[in-house]
Amino acid sequence: MVTTGVVIFAIRDWTLWVLLREGPWGPPMRLVLSNETVTEAVLRTLQAVLLWPDEATLLQLKAGWVEQQVYVWGSAEQGAAVSLIHSVLLRANRDELRPNLHRHPVPSLRVQWTPVAEVESGQRQLDPEARPVLEMALNTLRSEIQRNPELVLRYLADMATPHRDSIEWWRQETHTALSKETRPLRALREPPSGDGTLTLAEATLLYRAFFPPDEQIDLSNLRRRFLATNTLEPLDEERPVRGRELDWRRVSRAYRYRSRSEGH
Structure with missing residues (x-):
């Protein structure tokens, strides 16, 4: 089996955040189907979790691969898989998630934003198999930023420069349980460039x-x-x-x- 580990990074409140599954399981992962390419599998992962996936990506990098044990949701299939890791950096203000992902029927898509600093400091615990995936993707992203600061x-x-109202709203919402990704779709507008x-x-x-x-x-x-x-x-x-x-x-x-x- 071949899977994709899609490690999605975003800048939120001028700090680096990463999208992680509920619990210690790390970034979202998807089985690459026989009728799709790895690139298509990465794109479909973005489409499954982001509110505005089209042109949301500023940077996408191949970060490497790892061998992992996987369990296919909805079937008895399980076994060793090669997971191809991709680092994805989102454009400014493109981090809106689809509403209520914590109730998504596919467990691997129950995700939330987490500060990278919390993972690196040990505040957020990851499974021993998931940590190398994040570290690989993070090192790849940082190396690219160092090499190419034009990014x-x-x-x-x-x-876009935020209005004062949105600045105050962001400060109130950043660390509360009621976050942007749970608001109704009609309340959300695509951010300006x-x-x-x-x-x-x-x-x-x-x-x-x-x-x-x-x-x-x-x-x-x-x-x-x-x-x-x-x-x-x-x-x-x-x-x-x-x-x-x-x-x-x-x-x-x-x-x-x-x-x-x-x-x-």
Whole structure:
């Protein structure tokens, strides 16, 4: 048997979160059917858990493979399987889950968002077979962010500035049982895209979110690497730094992001 382990990451409240199954079982997993490719299996996993799966993915990486014991829901079939691990990073504000997944008939799709920091600190326990899957996917994501910091710029350029009301609502909801994924569909609107502008302060804040708090990061060198991507056009304006809304004095020079394809 071949399965896909789809490790879905998102930035929530400027920290890194991962989608995990209820209990210690790790990221969602899907059996690759005989009439589908691995890529299609990954896509169908996203469609099963996300409210807006179309174009929700900013980055998808093959992270490796592991051998696991699997039990096929709804049948007596079980046995060893090769699980192909994929790291997926969602675009800004695309982390809305389908409502009431905790009651999904397929147990492997009963999922919820969990801070990566809670897993790495041991606050959230994982099954010994599930932990290597998450670690593999997390290391792959972090290596790609280190290698290609332009991903941070792409994320921010696509990230709309939240209204004050939504900021206050988010703070109230982030750590409560009544979360976004349980609200009725009619109350949810697809989030707008950003206007392509960002600040280096935001880019630094977001880059740090992908790594442990004690990770040593050369911030001066990081800013130089952002500028060296040749994708930032300086604007003659300053603007408040997203992620620092409570500090009304925190402003930074604005840049417009232009992808490499736009520059040709």
